[in-house]
């Protein structure tokens with residue numbers, strides 16, 4: 001298959017189309033807008049549904065409606081818009097209908113800026129909206145991975161009848177890279193006897209997130225938790241780089257993972273035994289594997305484009321059995337590999353690091 | 356002896372007893388919608404969207420596929436449902452708090468896009484479900500649980516006239532206001548609901564029927580007084596009438 005040069009946002013959009021996305025609803029926001037623009041052209045050319053909503057609040061509720069009909073549906077946004085979508089996401093999860101949401105994160109809090117950031121980690125992996133829930137969160141590092149994970153997102157949404165998110169950032173959205181777009185057969189989707197398609201020749205279907213009285217809602221919550229346990233058992237994904245003989249392991253995801261990988265290569269060239277552990281599913285987080293990896297090493301260095309959010313999961317995974325260092329930049333500042341290398345050097349040899 | 360059915364429950368209603376208060380007109384409107392759906396023979400292709408408000412459990416009463424939306428978001432949800440299955444009939448059923456406060460953006464834009472859906476709008480001048488607080492449609496001077504001294508327009512602003520507002524959108528095909536206080540007004544409301552669904556079936560654009568409705572419980576009136584209050588006070592501020600009927604709708608039979 002030939003490689004073509006594509007921008008991240010467009011690559012994600014095209015991947016969604018190839019995965020059989022039937023409907024897209026969205027609202028413009030930088031650094032995600034090219035995704036919406038790409039959809040506005042391609043979806044219409046293909047005779048599928050594209051609609052620019054009046055807000056992210058509406059966009060996610062349009063997604064909710066289309067998902068209730070059993071359509072493959074998605075939206076995309078960036079941080080402030082993702083905040084607005086929390087209401088709808090909570091309802092979608094409780095209603096157990098499949099949908100995909102892409103968050104191309106930017107600097108926050110507030111209106112923040114349009115630089116790449118990872119400040120929405122807590123919001124994305126720990127629930128985000130009201131009530132007890134989590135959603136699957138997939139973190140691509142390259143555009144090829146963004147394509148593959150977008151396709152996977154639709155299948156996982158179907159499999160678990162839940163919402164699946166992609167945690168991307170402005171860097172992934174904006175860079176251009178050669179990618180390979182797979183030709184996909186029309187998706188094999190599970191039966192959807194629950195969908196709202198009109199009560200023809202069957203009992204009526206209801207989709208609701210209202211369960212009055214304590215016991216019925218507890219039952220729904222228990223089922224949601226059961227699904228999450230299943231997800232934790234089946235779907236943990238991660239990547240490892242140069243872990244052989246590593247004494248210092250950097251833990252990073254997304255764009256930070258990519259920067260760390262370059263820094264680690266340079267560290268190895270300098271003779272520093274460094275390696276990379278890169279979670280791909282931020283939920284379910286690879287606690288067990290990270291714990292195992294941490295057993296054979298001296299130090300962990302958590303590197304994120306935020307104040308230290310995944311850091312908490314690293315503490316949880318390892319229960320602080322080894323020194324855990326943190327290097328992070330907030331507000332859309334993206335460190336260079338050299339800056340990350342300097343952090344690795346500091347840990348390897350404190351004197352040298354203080355040069 | 357030969358028997359003839361002169362009165363029966365519509366097929367589009369379930370047997371579930373409703374939870375509405377005595378004298379509440381939510382139930383009357385449910386029945387009108389169900390009768391229209393039966394009459395048009397569209398029960399098996401119709402999908403309803405219930406609101407957040409006293410009608411939140413409408414999905415138990417309509418014998419159709421129904422989704423329960425977040426507060427005010429029914430028109431967005433209906434948009435999603437309808438866009439992916441344009442051959443179906445999709446309607447929202449919304450109260451005044453749901454539609455004219457928290458969901459104002461959603462209803463205005465659904466209308467403006469000419470979304471091929473129907474909205475049945477229940478204007479009862481209060482937030483019924485949460486215990487009778489001020490709604491965007493509460494009349495000037497009206498006492499509610501959050502305007503204990505009467506709605507002071509200097510503080511709380513003025514009531515919103517929804518049918519008039521929606522009628523200004525180019526995407527709307529049919530926008531009228533009715534009430535359900537006695538047989539004649541009920542018959543007129545039913546006709547309007549039928550025309551609204553027919554407009555949707557003919558793909559003419561957005562249709563909305565605003566219905567002045569009673570909430571005896573929160574108004575502190577008995578059922579008869581409540582209906583009189585609708586006729587005397589609500590209909591004075593919210594005149595009944597046809598606010599937008601495009602020619603193609605006029606020619607529907």
Ligand SMILES: Cc1ncc(C[n+]2csc(CCOP(=O)(O)OP(=O)(O)O)c2C)c(N)n1
Nearest residue numbers: 407408409426450451452453481482483484
């Ligand atoms: C986001 C959100 N805010 C507030 C509420 C609480 N709430 C439930 S019903 C309601 C008002 C409903 O009033 P209306 O739409 O007029 O319907 P009615 O009960 O009068 O028929 C409110 C504020 C809610 N459920 N969700």
Ligand code: SF4
Nearest residue numbers: 375376379409483570
């Ligand atoms: S509170 Fe008012 S609107 Fe709600 S059911 Fe009772 S009478 Fe009807």
Ligand SMILES: [Mg+2]
Nearest residue numbers: 450451481483
């Ligand atoms: Mg009301």
